[in-house]
Amino acid sequence: xxxxxxxxxxxxxxxxxxxxxxxxxxxxxxxxxxxxxxxxxxxxxxxxxxxxxxxxxxxxxxxxxxxxxxxxxxxxxxxxxxxxxxxxxxxxxxxxxxxxxxxxxxxxxxxxxxxxxxxxxxxxxxxxxxxxxxxxxxxxxxxxxxxxxxxxxxxxxxxxxxxxxxxxxxxxxxxxxxx
Numbered sequence: 001x002x003x004x005x006x007x008x009x010x011x012x013x014x015x016x017x018x019x020x021x022x023x024x025x026x027x028x029x030x031x032x033x034x035x036x037x038x039x040x041x042x043x044x045x046x047x048x049x050x051x052x053x054x055x056x057x058x059x060x061x062x063x064x065x066x067x068x069x070x071x072x073x074x075x076x077x078x079x080x081x082x083x084x085x086x087x088x089x090x091x092x093x094x095x096x097x098x099x100x101x102x103x104x105x106x107x108x109x110x111x112x113x114x115x116x117x118x119x120x121x122x123x124x125x126x127x128x129x130x131x132x133x134x135x136x137x138x139x140x141x142x143x144x145x146x147x148x149x150x151x152x153x154x155x156x157x158x159x160x161x162x163x164x165x166x167x168x169x170x171x172x173x174x175x176x177x178x179x
Contacts, residue, residue, distance in 0.1 A: 012059035012074030
């Protein structure tokens, strides 16, 4: 069985008062808001980071309900090294009872989302060399070759007005974080 070295990539949590939470995390931990917007599902997202090489390390998601027993964790994300690793995580997750599998290209990352046996959302992902504003999501077919996935992702990203190469985005982030 191929070895996978998964690392925690980012965490997303639901918030009652997103502006208050954004203020807290920017003031207390020095996180920078990198993007914000509304996902197709209607969820209001604010992406935050303290690293020029990570578009987001933390995501605040609006709409946390006032219900007992609600899990405020939106997702737990783990970074993998290659598309082969992502395919392997996809297979293993299904083999071990994961449900609600979704495979998506965010432009800046390729992701596989699923629920663990207790219903927590888990994401395995790897970064691409491209940047587009988030949220962004297109279907991703892991049965395609690495070359086809890269070519298709680049074409979609270049058509987006916010497109830039990740190295340029990281330079901009480094400049913002330094000021």
